[in-house]
Amino acid sequence: MAKTPTLSSSVLRVALVGNPNTGKTTLFNRLTGARQKIGNYPGVTVEKKSGTWECGGRRVELVDLPGAYSLAASSPDERVSFDFLTGHLAGEPAPDAVICVVDASNLVRNLFLASQIADLGLPLVIALNMSDAAEKAGIRVDAQLLSRHLGVPVVRTVATKGEGIDALEKAVNRAVDERACMAQVPWPEAVGRAVSYLRDGLEKEGVRPLADGELRRVVFDRQSAVLERAGIPPGFDPAPLLSASRDILTAAGIQPLSAEALLRYEHIGHLTAGTIEFPEKRKRSWTERIDAVLTHRVWGLVIFVAMMFVVFQSIYTWAGPFMGWIEEAVASVQSLVAPLLDNWPVLQSLVIDGVIGGVGGVVVFLPQILILFFFVSLLEDTGYMARGAFLMDKMFGWCGLNGKSFVPMLSSYACAIPGVLATRTIEDPRARLTTILVSPLMSCSARLPVYVLMIGAFIEPSYGAGVAGFTLFAMHFVGLAVAVPVAWALNKFVLGTRPQPFLLEMPPYRAPRFRDILWRMWERAREFLVRAGTVIVAMTIIIWALVYFPRPESVREKIEASAVAGSPAQTDRRVDAAYIEQSYLARAGRLVQPLFAPAGFDWKITVGVLASFPAREVIIATLGTIYGIGSDVDEESGDLRTTLASDRWTEGPRAGQPVFNVPVALAIMVFFALCLQCGATVAVMAKESNWGWALFAFAYMTLLAWAGAVLTYQVGTRFLAS
Amino acid sequence: MSGFELIAVAAAIVAAVAYLLRRVHRLLGKNAAGGCCGRCPVARPPAGR
Amino acid sequence: MNGAACSLSALRIGERGRVRPGSPDHPAFQRLLAIGLLPGTSVQVVQVAPLGDPVEIEFNGMRLSLRKADAAAVEVDRAD
Numbered sequence: 001m002a003k004t005p006t007l008s009s010s011v012l013r014v015a016l017v018g019n020p021n022t023g024k025t026t027l028f029n030r031l032t033g034a035r036q037k038i039g040n041y042p043g044v045t046v047e048k049k050s051g052t053w054e055c056g057g058r059r060v061e062l063v064d065l066p067g068a069y070s071l072a073a074s075s076p077d078e079r080v081s082f083d084f085l086t087g088h089l090a091g092e093p094a095p096d097a098v099i100c101v102v103d104a105s106n107l108v109r110n111l112f113l114a115s116q117i118a119d120l121g122l123p124l125v126i127a128l129n130m131s132d133a134a135e136k137a138g139i140r141v142d143a144q145l146l147s148r149h150l151g152v153p154v155v156r157t158v159a160t161k162g163e164g165i166d167a168l169e170k171a172v173n174r175a176v177d178e179r180a181c182m183a184q185v186p187w188p189e190a191v192g193r194a195v196s197y198l199r200d201g202l203e204k205e206g207v208r209p210l211a212d213g214e215l216r217r218v219v220f221d222r223q224s225a226v227l228e229r230a231g232i233p234p235g236f237d238p239a240p241l242l243s244a245s246r247d248i249l250t251a252a253g254i255q256p257l258s259a260e261a262l263l264r265y266e267h268i269g270h271l272t273a274g275t276i277e278f279p280e281k282r283k284r285s286w287t288e289r290i291d292a293v294l295t296h297r298v299w300g301l302v303i304f305v306a307m308m309f310v311v312f313q314s315i316y317t318w319a320g321p322f323m324g325w326i327e328e329a330v331a332s333v334q335s336l337v338a339p340l341l342d343n344w345p346v347l348q349s350l351v352i353d354g355v356i357g358g359v360g361g362v363v364v365f366l367p368q369i370l371i372l373f374f375f376v377s378l379l380e381d382t383g384y385m386a387r388g389a390f391l392m393d394k395m396f397g398w399c400g401l402n403g404k405s406f407v408p409m410l411s412s413y414a415c416a417i418p419g420v421l422a423t424r425t426i427e428d429p430r431a432r433l434t435t436i437l438v439s440p441l442m443s444c445s446a447r448l449p450v451y452v453l454m455i456g457a458f459i460e461p462s463y464g465a466g467v468a469g470f471t472l473f474a475m476h477f478v479g480l481a482v483a484v485p486v487a488w489a490l491n492k493f494v495l496g497t498r499p500q501p502f503l504l505e506m507p508p509y510r511a512p513r514f515r516d517i518l519w520r521m522w523e524r525a526r527e528f529l530v531r532a533g534t535v536i537v538a539m540t541i542i543i544w545a546l547v548y549f550p551r552p553e554s555v556r557e558k559i560e561a562s563a564v565a566g567s568p569a570q571t572d573r574r575v576d577a578a579y580i581e582q583s584y585l586a587r588a589g590r591l592v593q594p595l596f597a598p599a600g601f602d603w604k605i606t607v608g609v610l611a612s613f614p615a616r617e618v619i620i621a622t623l624g625t626i627y628g629i630g631s632d633v634d635e636e637s638g639d640l641r642t643t644l645a646s647d648r649w650t651e652g653p654r655a656g657q658p659v660f661n662v663p664v665a666l667a668i669m670v671f672f673a674l675c676l677q678c679g680a681t682v683a684v685m686a687k688e689s690n691w692g693w694a695l696f697a698f699a700y701m702t703l704l705a706w707a708g709a710v711l712t713y714q715v716g717t718r719f720l721a722s
Numbered sequence: 723m724s725g726f727e728l729i730a731v732a733a734a735i736v737a738a739v740a741y742l743l744r745r746v747h748r749l750l751g752k753n754a755a756g757g758c759c760g761r762c763p764v765a766r767p768p769a770g771r
Numbered sequence: 772m773n774g775a776a777c778s779l780s781a782l783r784i785g786e787r788g789r790v791r792p793g794s795p796d797h798p799a800f801q802r803l804l805a806i807g808l809l810p811g812t813s814v815q816v817v818q819v820a821p822l823g824d825p826v827e828i829e830f831n832g833m834r835l836s837l838r839k840a841d842a843a844a845v846e847v848d849r850a851d
Binding site for chain 1: 797800805806809817820821
């Protein structure tokens, strides 16, 4: 199916393929110099990524394809890989060569994919990666002999150390120049007959001509996307044609669905004969020893829970001092800038209360984000995530969530967007849709600031640091606990999804590289700050305007006229409060507040919640702005936590009581845990499914969030002393 | 409020609204998945769409 | 080698078996073949998750976690 390389263009296109966990992404980063998300977890690379590689004087566009065990195009990401390799993606010709990255310790299994690529007639280079680890385990591969048997260059590489890169460059150039293709499986004659039968039948129906390699995929794969891509004319059902061609195989004593694997592995067995040397006595590997404890029925679970608890406790406690420093820095910037704007009080309020106060309030939570990503990277890079999935599967699997839902759902703990994109590894479209619909329930890192603010202001003072850490842990659990019954209901009543097989490779444990961890922490920190500097600033300016205006003189005059006693400062504060109470934002908030009254929210919280629908961190900026304008600029303003704790109801049945107490704080956290307050996620969900489903998810999550907040508040006020 | 302040504050508000509208437009546009939110390093435009 | 035939899910921790030809109707059939769980492969149950499901198996140096329902579809000859 390969087209002849376009000699006119000087840029070669080379695809990087391989099984998950073969160090493919590390090699990609080595070759292109680009940094990418690296994870020792199956399925981290969810889509195609490309970079430029100077390959021995030639310019190469290197494309990193999702990790896969097979080219059977049953899941969306496998389809992307297959379409890319066969040149069926719009505007993307087939690559000039393919580098297949194989794990030297698992050569035979890895060559299965290489053998499928051979079927497509593409020039191939085998990168025998992680050779050092294999050699340490006593597995020796004779690369030269293997290369002779396969008919393509085989290069020994250690991507993490950059070994074998020069040799790889030479090998790719050679493979392109010589069009070195791997030895194909000598298919039995019956396979040829089945393929010709299918080709003739499809030709008669006017389906676009397909190459033999593609037709074999149609015959062998239970469900192949190849026909769909080729374009089936309306009114033509290919099923009878397909089963007739499979009958040809059955008649010849070949089981069609197992034929490919059996024949390929048999061929690979011949090709690798005499090239692999196994150790005489297999040593008990580190992975086995560690797994004996970490996946143990009792200890594994105890360690898992303890580890999660330590993670959230550390996020909570370690960040404390750093938060204090950032708060001080923000306050000193405010007091530095404020005098410069003394002549323009309105502008001063915009800059100090609005922009600096609002954005500063969000930036304070940078330490937590950094610590969270330190742990997430650590757990991913060591290979522990797969063990976590193993331990937890039963608890979350009963609802019909695909085993493969784990990767997207775990990713969603960082951010729902890569999580939703990661659902492309799921074959069953309905199981994939379910996962897309529940992924935003996972507590993403943008929710962290809300939790930390509320816990710091209301839980820790009442119950201490231990309960505070536990609350943070619990909030991250709420979304997951809700996702399971939601997924069950979706599967049972809406989508009717059948249970899917759950196969997850447990990768060998690897020592994490701190450079990679630091890089990912930095990347995430940068994104967080960029977001604070763009979307949050813009939202803050608008919210400031809505809180600041209108400012009729009559309000001030009325307060000053009725001021019987009190210092001028007290009068000023009463004037500020009166202005806020009649601001546009307050008017809007009061209008909607009855809706949120059962959850104990006052108009300020209501407004914060509503303003946070485009991006959830906005609530912090909103509260910061409201309370910033409310406080005197010249006064040494306390941090947001203490300000929140001292706010009281000015009207209604609870007048004089604190606005915030423990049940209200819990209700706010539950609301944010369950609500889909992220415009970008909604848009990505719409792209990956459609707008109907995206809006459905938005609607059900908003309802859940409201119900959850009301329940929390109502139960909380009855059982908790506030 | 002085004229200067009026202009400065109005300009800030207009810029903020314009920026957010552009964001929304990009979000709904064709290249939405690509770095739209600036939050995730993984999101790129879906291949082949 | 020629022990009693049973399903993979019936093996206890530490027990080994040799895979027998399976039924092509099972949804995981082709996936398991593609990663090399072929008839004749020696497979060991390494670990069972705390709640009894899924199981972790090892074959050809690969560690794989799969649900009991899927493991039940893999027939093995229990090795002694």
